Amino acid sequence: MHSQPDTESGDKRELEVVESENEQINQDLDRIATINVNNYHGLNAKIILVYASINLIAFAQLLNLVGAAAYARDIAAVVGGSDKTVWLSQAIVILTVVLGPPVSQAADLWGRKWFLVILTACGFAGSMVVARATSMGMAIAGEVICGLVYGSQPLLYAVVSEILPRKYRPAAQGGINASLGLGGLTALLAGSTMIKKYDEGFRVFWYLVAAILAVSAIIFAILYNPPARPLQKSLTTGEKVQRLDWVGYFLLAAGTVSFVLALSWAENPYAWKSAAVLAPLLIGAALLGALVVHQTIFKKDGLLHNELFRGGRNFSVALFVIFVDGMVFFAANNYYAYEMGALFETDPFRVGLRFGITFIASMVSSIMIAIFSSITNHIRTPIVASFAMFVVFNGCMASIGLGSSTAAWVYPAILGLGIGWSLTCLVTVAQLSTPPSLIAITTGLLIAVRSLGGSIGLAIFTAIFNTALTEKLGPGIAKAVIPLGLAPANLEAFITALANDDEATLMTIPGVTPQIIGAGVEALKTAFAGSFRGVWIAAAALAAVATIASCFFAEPKTITMHVDAPLDEE
Incomplete structure (x- = not known):
């Protein structure tokens, strides 16, 4: 009489085992197929135009990012609030950290296109708010809206990698980083010219940013129409919503905002030991720690998908190294031009031209490393060299005195060479060391961690600078x-x-x-030069640690002619 329930229970267990085995087989096939199958049939007009449109979005994003740092004091001179200028940049980096991973995860379920289009359109709206700002609060609100576009930044790197063969991935990343360099150079030279020519030139600059973001969103919406992704077709909307890691999103957002808020307030205006700094600092650290526990024990396929770490040490090393890369870049982005204006230059154009050398060098080095890595398949050596260059750059900047004006023209070239090599190779090595089906979340985590490094670094460097300046x-x-x-x-x-x-x-x-x-x-x-020195010494020490860590990368073994996500079904 009890045999029927036992039979049903046994059948149910057997069915669960079969389903589990089938799921594992499908995951294994996803990983294996992309290594062995050559499905590349050459470049065509569609691939070229989509690639170009993505580069235009990247160009526009860096216009705003560099402008938020370079012209923060020019905005404050018009609308006031000079003590809050750091939040123009912080709004961007915080939103990149908070939105990058969830947008990347959602893009695997709903597709890439409309996340890129809609968030880029938000960038247009935010730029218009900044352009029309009448107070620093309004300008910061504009950058918060504009910062939404950076949630789609990982998708730029993911899409260019997916539509081209794996062997060309360094070239794909090098091209997009060259566009970023061109955007940075344009922001500095065109922006400084506008600041100099017009009474409220920052408004003209952000109208330009808004126009380019609008055009890039429209072009991409027209050109990018890829086949639906497997999960996009097979899951219902409810199933897609359930797959999202809502607890992880909350912990990431709340932890990051609290942690960065505390660091930004340290010595600006509160003391390190004050409750206003310690309370959010400890809360933020606890929430980020809870995120790691949640991802390790309770949600193994969430933001920190455990599959990402099973292909060797490369992805873990890449996360640490790109964190430091973000710190180093934001130190230079916020303090090089500031120092040149404080010590040597009164003309905004000449200040922009000095830092513009960084982006000229990064464009050249991105193209160089794209060719080198595509031919040789070597990625580790350029990463080590790039961080060694960061050590040299920051060490040179730490030596600057009032008689160093001529030498300071040369240092940005060293920084630019390192930037072009590091970002191109770090994204490439991480993508080639994780499952192809997780390329979006791989890239999302990389960009988020880089921005988190920039945000934390910017807060730390601001505290170092303000403390030293107050003393000197x-x-x-x-x-x-x-x-x-x-x-x-x-x-x-x-x-x-x-x-x-x-x-x-x-x-x-x-x-x-x-x-x-x-x-x-x-x-x-003299007081300013001494205060900047502490920033550069801290950045140099961090870059030295990352140089050592970069030596532990293993060269990827999966650089083939396979295309992970062809634009055409056939």
């Missing part, structure tokens, strides 16, 4: 001008006017002479 500025200027006759009672007003380059106010301060102003300017620049 007042005492240094006092030591220089009080012996020349400036009354101590007028010192605070003198420092404020000098720091704001307010000549009219300077001349109204009792006892001020051209000799005192000259000595004050010299002391001001």
Whole structure:
């Protein structure tokens, strides 16, 4: 009488075993097929045009990213809020971290196209808000909206890799990084020209950013019409929603925002030991720790999909190294132009031209490494060399004094060579070391971790700089001008006017002479140079650690002519 339930229970267990085995076989086939099958039939107009449209989106994204850092003080000069300028850049990097992985995961279920199109359109809307900003809060809100476009940034790297053969993947990544370099160069040169020519030139710049983002979204929407992905066709909407890692998204977003908020407030304006810094810092660290536990134990196919780490050590090393890459890049992006303007230049165009050398060099090096790696299949050596260059660049910047103006023209070229090599090869080695079916989430994690590194690095470097400047500025200027006759009672007003380059106010301060102003300017620049030095030393130390870590990469073994996601069904 009890045999029927036992039979049904046995049949159910057998069915579950068969389904589990079939699922494992399908996963294995996904991994194996992309290695052995050559399905490349040559380039055609569709592939070329889609690739070009993706590069246009990348170009537009870097216009905004570089502009948010380079022209933050120009925005503040018009709308106020100079103490909040760091959030123009932080809004972008936080949203890249928070949105990159979930958008990448969702793109595997709903396809890549409309995530790219809609988020790029959001970038257009946000740029328009920045262009019309009447307060720093409004400008930051504009960058928050504009920052949504960076959630699609990993898809740019994923799509160009999927539509071309694996052997050409370094070339695909090199091309997109060259476009990023061109975007950065255009942002610096065109933007500085607009700042110089117009009273509120930042508005003209962001109108330009808005126009390019709008055009790139339209072109991509028209050109990119790939076949539906397997999961896109086989799952219902409800099943797709259930597959998303909602707990992971919450922990990532809340942890990142809390952690970065604490670091950004450290010494700006709160002390490190204050509750305003320690509370969000500890909460953020706890939430990010909970994310790791959740992904390791409870959700093994979520944001940190365990399959990503089963192909060897490459992906783990890539995550650490690209984290440092983000820190190094954002140190240079936010502080090189700042230092050149503070020490050597008054013309915004010349400041932009100096840092523009970085992007010229990165374009050249991206093309160089694309050719080299496609021919030789070597990726580890260029990564090690790139971080060694970062050490050299930051070491050179740490040595800058008031007589280093000419040498400072050369240093950005070293940085640019490293950027072109590192990002191209890091994305390539990570994608070739993880399952092809997870290429979007692989890239999403890489870009998110790079942005997280940039965000944390920017907050740390800002704290280092502000702390040093507070210690050096007042005492240094006092030591220089009080012996020349400036009354101590007028010192605070003198420092404020000098720091704001307010000549009219300077001349109204009792006892001020051209000799005192000259000595004050010299002391001001010396204090700035000493404060920047701490930023470069910290960045150099981080780059040195990443150089050593890069030596542990293994050369990928799967560089073939297979195309992971052809644009045509056939």
